[in-house]
Amino acid sequence: MHYLLLAYGxxxxxxxxxxxxCMVESLAACDRLAxxxxxxxxxxxxxxxxASTTRVRDGRPLVTDGPFxxxxxxxxxxxxxxxxxxxxxxxxxxxxxxxxxxTIEIRPVLELRGxxxxxxxxxALLGYGDSAAAADATAAVRLRPxxxxxxxxxxxxxxxxxDGPFDAAAAQLGSVSVGGxxxxxxxxxxxxxxxxxxxxxxxxxxTLSPEAR
Amino acid sequence: MSSPPxxxxxxxxxxxxADARRVFASLVRLVRDFDLxxxxxxxxxxxxxxRWPAEGVPDNPRAWLVSAGRFKAVxxxxxxxxxxxxQPELAGRLSEVAATNTARAEAAVEDDRxxxxxxxxxxxxxxxxxxxxxxxxxxxLTTDEIAAAFLTSPTTMAxxxxxxxxxxxxxxxxxxLPSAAELPERLGPVLAVVYLVFSEGYSASAGAAATxxxxxxxxxxxxxxxxxxxxxxxxxxxxxxxxxxxxxxxARTTPAGDIILLEDQNRAAWDAGLIAEGRALVAAEPAGxxxxxxxxxxxxxxxxxxxATDWARIAAxxxxxxxLNPSPVVExxxxxxxxxxxxxxxGLVLVEGILRRGELTxxxxxxxxxxxxxxxxxxxxxxxxxxxxxxxLARQEPERRFLLKRLxxx
Numbered sequence: 001m002h003y004l005l006l007a008y009g010x011x012x013x014x015x016x017x018x019x020x021x022c023m024v025e026s027l028a029a030c031d032r033l034a035x036x037x038x039x040x041x042x043x044x045x046x047x048x049x050x051a052s053t054t055r056v057r058d059g060r061p062l063v064t065d066g067p068f069x070x071x072x073x074x075x076x077x078x079x080x081x082x083x084x085x086x087x088x089x090x091x092x093x094x095x096x097x098x099x100x101x102x103t104i105e106i107r108p109v110l111e112l113r114g115x116x117x118x119x120x121x122x123x124a125l126l127g128y129g130d131s132a133a134a135a136d137a138t139a140a141v142r143l144r145p146x147x148x149x150x151x152x153x154x155x156x157x158x159x160x161x162x163d164g165p166f167d168a169a170a171a172q173l174g175s176v177s178v179g180g181x182x183x184x185x186x187x188x189x190x191x192x193x194x195x196x197x198x199x200x201x202x203x204x205x206x207t208l209s210p211e212a213r
Numbered sequence: 214m215s216s217p218p219x220x221x222x223x224x225x226x227x228x229x230x231a232d233a234r235r236v237f238a239s240l241v242r243l244v245r246d247f248d249l250x251x252x253x254x255x256x257x258x259x260x261x262x263x264r265w266p267a268e269g270v271p272d273n274p275r276a277w278l279v280s281a282g283r284f285k286a287v288x289x290x291x292x293x294x295x296x297x298x299x300q301p302e303l304a305g306r307l308s309e310v311a312a313t314n315t316a317r318a319e320a321a322v323e324d325d326r327x328x329x330x331x332x333x334x335x336x337x338x339x340x341x342x343x344x345x346x347x348x349x350x351x352x353x354l355t356t357d358e359i360a361a362a363f364l365t366s367p368t369t370m371a372x373x374x375x376x377x378x379x380x381x382x383x384x385x386x387x388x389x390l391p392s393a394a395e396l397p398e399r400l401g402p403v404l405a406v407v408y409l410v411f412s413e414g415y416s417a418s419a420g421a422a423a424t425x426x427x428x429x430x431x432x433x434x435x436x437x438x439x440x441x442x443x444x445x446x447x448x449x450x451x452x453x454x455x456x457x458x459x460x461x462x463x464a465r466t467t468p469a470g471d472i473i474l475l476e477d478q479n480r481a482a483w484d485a486g487l488i489a490e491g492r493a494l495v496a497a498e499p500a501g502x503x504x505x506x507x508x509x510x511x512x513x514x515x516x517x518x519x520x521a522t523d524w525a526r527i528a529a530x531x532x533x534x535x536x537l538n539p540s541p542v543v544e545x546x547x548x549x550x551x552x553x554x555x556x557x558x559x560g561l562v563l564v565e566g567i568l569r570r571g572e573l574t575x576x577x578x579x580x581x582x583x584x585x586x587x588x589x590x591x592x593x594x595x596x597x598x599x600x601x602x603x604x605x606l607a608r609q610e611p612e613r614r615f616l617l618k619r620l621x622x623x
Contacts, residue, residue: 001385085387086337087395108384147376148383150337159398161336163380 002040002109003089004141004176005079008166009102010072011047022097023204026077029096033081038092041116041139044077044199045124054182054193061183068128068194069169073102075126077199078176080109080116080141086150093152094159105166106150107143107173114139118178120200125182127175129191134180146171221266228274229258234353236278238325242388243279244286247350247378252289257282326351327442328388330435334403335386338377343406344413345370346377352431362413362428400443404451404503407435411455415462429459449494450504456491457510460484472615476519488514505534524554541572545579557589577606581616593623 014022023044033039051067067074076098083089086106093104110131116139118124125134133140149165165171174187182193233254240250240257257278271277333347345363348354354362360370380386391399414428436452439445464482465473495511496504509530516522531547544567552560564583573579584599600620607613 003385085385085389086335087387087389087391089385090337091395106384144383148380150384163337163339163342 001083001085002112002141003081003083003086004107004109004143005081005089005093005096006075006105006107006166006170006173007077007079007096007098007102008073008105008170009076009098011074011076012072013101018101020204023199023201024208025097026079027201027205027208029092030079033092038082040080040082040112041118042077042079043118043122043124043201045075045196046199048074048196050197052182052195054185054188054195055191056183056188061188063182067196068126068172068192069167071167071169073167075170075173075196076102078124080112090150090152090159090161094154099152099154099159102153103166104152105170106152107146107165108148109141110144111142112140113137113142114178116141116178118198120202122178122198124196124198125175125177125180125185126173126194126196127177127185127187127191128169128172128194129174130187130189131174132186133175134177134182134185134193136184137177137180139179140175140177142175143173146173221270222262224270224274225258225261225265228261228278232275232278233258234351235326236275236282237353238329238351239279240282240286241329241350242325243283244290245388246382249286249289250282253282253286254278256285260285324390324442325388327438328390330403330439331391331399332381332386332388333377334399334406335381336399336402337384337386338380340402340405342373342377342380343402344409345373347406347435348410348428348431349374350378351435354427354431358427396443396445400439400445400448403439404447407432407439408451408455408503410435411458415458426462429455429462433459446496446499447501447503450496450499450501450507453491453494453507454503454510456487456494457507457514460487460491460514466611470611472611474615475513480517483514499530499533502534502537505530505537509534522553524550528554541567541570541579542576545573545576545582549582552586557586561586561590575606577603577608577612577616580606584619588619588623597623 026042026044030039030042048067051065053064053066053068055062055064079092079096081089081092083092086108089106093099093106096104098104111133113133114137118139122138125137127133131142131145133142146165149171151162151164151166153160165173172191174191177185178198182188182195185193187193236257237250237254240253241247244250244253260281261274261278265271330347330351333350334343338346345356345359348359349356356371356374357367359374360367363370411429411432414426414430414432433452433455436448436455439448440452460483461475461478463484464478464480467473491507492511492514495507499505499508509527512523512527512530528547528550531543531550535543535547545564548560548563548567551563561583564579564586567573568579568583580599580603584596584603587593587596587599597620600616600623604613604616604620607616
């Protein structure tokens with residue numbers, strides 16, 4: 001089964017050094033998953049301050065600065081994985097570094113389209129309120145409804161698993177697309193589309209020694 | 214279809230009562246669809262009614278029913294035109310389960326039932342959904358029965374059950390026994406659901422009395438199933454605890470439903486069979502919360518009279534419980550045991566300490582315990598005030614009647 005693991009957290013909780021460590025550790029985890037044939041795509045997102053949100057009403061696009069939801073905890077990155085079942089997804093999520101500071105929401109994937117590996121400099125379109133994905137996206141993941149979501153956190157070495165989405169805003173996340181136009185996104189007509197640039201991991205990878213990779 | 218001879222019919226009825234949910238568990242594991250499995254289960258029993266009278270009762274009725282249900286499910290999928298797309302995956306599962314079922318027909322079918330328990334009590338399913346889902350799918354209670362027992366509308370219960378089934382299907386919750394590493398984390402919710410079902414059936418709150426006693430019986434059945442296949446000390450402790458509590462069912466209330474305190478119960482009315490079974494399961498050195506609570510219940514059960522109760526042992530067991538779970542409610546129970554061991558003055562110091570910290574100021578049993586200690590110290594005026602405070606906070610009618618009686622006896 002395909003699962004999208006969404007890492008939510010408070011951006012202020014992370015120092016730059018911690019964020020860098022998190023990326024290195026996450027890259028290593030992705031490499032291990034790739035070796036097992038379980039990895040499809042993953043990327044951190046640039047901070048929520050870089051977000052803009054698009055709504056199309058009466059055929060007219062309205063673009064506002066900032067993320068879809070006015071919350072302190074934001075989507076910081078995602079992992080798209082091919083796993084046996086929810087138990088494996090929970091085990092993988094609990095071992096990822098964002099689970100120790102934030103929360104990882106596990107959402108089963110309804111439909112996967114296109115080549116999932118995002119190119120450097122790509123932009124993620126987060127479709128809220130509708131599970132349709134951008135028609136012109138290079139890659140798109142449509143999610144099952146929020147009541148199939150499961151959240152995983154690790155605190156003090158103990159993992160906590162709970163039913164349901166991370167929060168009300170996360171509940172409305174219906175699709176994640178890479179590439180494409182927010183104004184043409186079907187979710188923009190009934191809900192909203194948040195645009196978030198993906199963090200370019202190339203420099204992080206370059207700093208890793210060949211053995212570490 | 215002709216009506217089968219009475220003896221075959223009786224065998225089928227008995228098989229249905231004893232084995233329907235086990236067969237269902239295997240079918241769910243095979244087809245991974247609760248509704249399809251339920252339909253296949255009924256078709257399998259219909260096939261038995263049709264064929265057993267002529268062909269004779271099979272050697273292993275359960276395996277026959279699983280096999281018949283499997284064919285019915287495949288038929289249904291074929292009719293729905295879904296078989297082609299499901300075929301490779303389904304065929305793999307069918308042969309896998311057929312192989313294990315043949316190899317260990319009895320054990321494998323029971324394993325499937327435990328797998329179903331773990332799926333229904335998965336931590337990714339809301340607790341409010343786990344309980345009705347387990348009762349419906351594992352125990353086979355109807356939605357109406359579950360709703361009546363929990364004083365909730367059938368619509369609400371039906372929604373919860375549908376939500377649980379959808380979560381298992383769509384989120385990919387496996388029908389698998391957890392690995393040894395995961396077991397401690399996964400067994401906790403299962404035991405919690407079992408004990409919740411038991412307590413709901415045992416508590417004196419309102420509701421249809423018969424259904425509620427059935428719930429306790431279902432919980433004990435589930436507890437036995439878990440222990441049989443997974444003899445973890447805490448699972449054993451929970452089963453012992455339930456058996457020992459259940460042994461006092463007849464003695465703990467008057468016919469009018471009023472509470473009879475442990476010290477006032479007619480110990481001859483305790484169920485000696487349940488006590489013997491429960492005590493045999495109690496560990497000499499209990500370590501976990503259920504095992505410790507079972508040991509407390511066993512200490513009470515072992516005393517022929519209230520005066521013969523080993524309060525030193527009970528207080529020590531509460532010390533152990535408090536070390537594991539330092540909650541004010543455990544501390545309150547410990548204070549009651551200490552009061553019995555060392556006298557009411559010692560208990561009063563402890564309970565007043567708890568109340569001073571402000572944690573249980575709204576909990577009627579804390580005030581009731583304090584009132585009882587004051588009464589035994591002949592501090593009547595203070596005892597009266599404490600009983601009145603407890604009365605203000607008590608919600609259940611039998612508890613209120615009990616407190617009123619004590620107040621009037623002062």
